[in-house]
Amino acid sequence: MSVILKRTNQKMPLVGFGLWKVTKSTCADTVYKAIQAGYRLFDGAGDYGNEKEAGEGVRRAIADGLVKREDLFITSKLWNTFHKYEHAKEYAKHQLSLWGGIGYFDLFLVHFPIALQFVDRKDKYPPEWWGLDGGVHTQNTPLQETWTAMEELCEEGLAKNIGLSNCQGSIILDVLRYAKIQPQVLQVELHPYLTQQQLIALCKTLGIAVTAYSSFGPQSYVELGVDKGVTGLLSHGAVAEVAKTHGKTNAQVLLRWAVQQGVAVIPKSNDHTRLVQNLEIFDFQLGENEMKALNNLNINLRLNDPIDIDPRLGIFA
Numbered sequence: 001m002s003v004i005l006k007r008t009n010q011k012m013p014l015v016g017f018g019l020w021k022v023t024k025s026t027c028a029d030t031v032y033k034a035i036q037a038g039y040r041l042f043d044g045a046g047d048y049g050n051e052k053e054a055g056e057g058v059r060r061a062i063a064d065g066l067v068k069r070e071d072l073f074i075t076s077k078l079w080n081t082f083h084k085y086e087h088a089k090e091y092a093k094h095q096l097s098l099w100g101g102i103g104y105f106d107l108f109l110v111h112f113p114i115a116l117q118f119v120d121r122k123d124k125y126p127p128e129w130w131g132l133d134g135g136v137h138t139q140n141t142p143l144q145e146t147w148t149a150m151e152e153l154c155e156e157g158l159a160k161n162i163g164l165s166n167c168q169g170s171i172i173l174d175v176l177r178y179a180k181i182q183p184q185v186l187q188v189e190l191h192p193y194l195t196q197q198q199l200i201a202l203c204k205t206l207g208i209a210v211t212a213y214s215s216f217g218p219q220s221y222v223e224l225g226v227d228k229g230v231t232g233l234l235s236h237g238a239v240a241e242v243a244k245t246h247g248k249t250n251a252q253v254l255l256r257w258a259v260q261q262g263v264a265v266i267p268k269s270n271d272h273t274r275l276v277q278n279l280e281i282f283d284f285q286l287g288e289n290e291m292k293a294l295n296n297l298n299i300n301l302r303l304n305d306p307i308d309i310d311p312r313l314g315i316f317a
């Protein structure tokens with residue numbers, strides 16, 4: 001099951017594998033086994049610090065004949081410190097070299113509409129949110145400059161598709177005013193606590209595919225100590241009720257809720273059984289009332305908000 005991207009007609013799988021917080025030491029094996037289990041899309045980023053290891057897993061799977069490069073859909077993202085034209089291009093190429101031999105990204109996203117001061121990879125990689133002195137340093141690079149570099153990556157064949165992440169309507173509409181190559185995908189936090197229905201509708205209107213991240217809501221943020229103290233969706237009674245009806249897990253219901261809206265998902269798991277379980281969401285369908293019950297859980301709870309790092313980064317304010 002996939003969505004077709006408008007510009008290239010390329011198929012983007014509706015379920016992919018998220019690489020954020022996938023343990024570095026086991027990442028190559030996890031990716032290899034995920035390919036064996038049927039995953040074809042991998043969602044990486046410079047910021048995740050495991051692109052080299054993920055690439056090793058991919059290389060091994062190709063060498064063993066499990067898949068060909070063209071069967072895979074590899075996504076990566078440009079980090080905030082590389083928004084200047086020359087850095088964007090250089091770091092995209094660096095990231096491709098870390099993946100090693102994949103030749104191109106199927107999708108390359110601007111990770112956040114936030115420009116931070118450049119940090120050289122010789123000093124720290126990935127640089128995360130903080131400069132070498134421990135402070136957050138913003139930089140006045142307009143997104144248009146970054147987008148021009150993204151377009152050139154596309155024209156040079158290093159990225160088949162380009163897109164945005166963590167952007168709301170006003171930024172998307174602005175990018176469309178100057179884009180020669182339109183964003184094909186928007187990746188955003190999306191789960192029943194943050195349903196983003198207007199944003200999904202806007203993207204549908206504009207022909208931009210939507211990928212949901214953190215489909216399990218607070219779960220991903222528990223280990224970081226920033227789950228904002230709400231009841232987890234994986235143990236929520238309303239989700240469990242739907243899951244019981246279908247003989248599925250809460251996790252599968254949460255993923256199904258998204259894909260039934262035409263939204264792609266990219267669940268992450270360091271556990272093989274859960275990773276396999278997350279693929280098995282195409283043998284049941286949620287009814288209208290069940291979709292409604294899940295939509296009614298919306299409390300506009302955003303777990304991944306850079307304003308929590310620094311008040312100047314309030315992109316969702």
Ligand SMILES: NC(=O)c1ccc[n+]([C@@H]2O[C@H](COP(=O)([O-])OP(=O)(O)OC[C@H]3O[C@@H](n4cnc5c(N)ncnc54)[C@H](OP(=O)(O)O)[C@@H]3O)[C@@H](O)[C@H]2O)c1
Nearest residue numbers: 018019020043165213214215216220251267268269270274
């Ligand atoms: N663009 C962005 O800014 C952005 C931000 C965040 C995430 N993302 C992308 O989206 C991907 C997914 O988001 P995420 O990693 O935040 O969270 P997620 O996939 O919603 O949740 C991952 C958490 O759920 C657990 N889990 C996974 N499958 C489960 C299952 N079937 N049953 C119970 N627990 C399960 C995992 O634990 P175990 O590992 O122990 O199974 C982990 O704690 C990321 O990996 C990344 O690729 C992008």
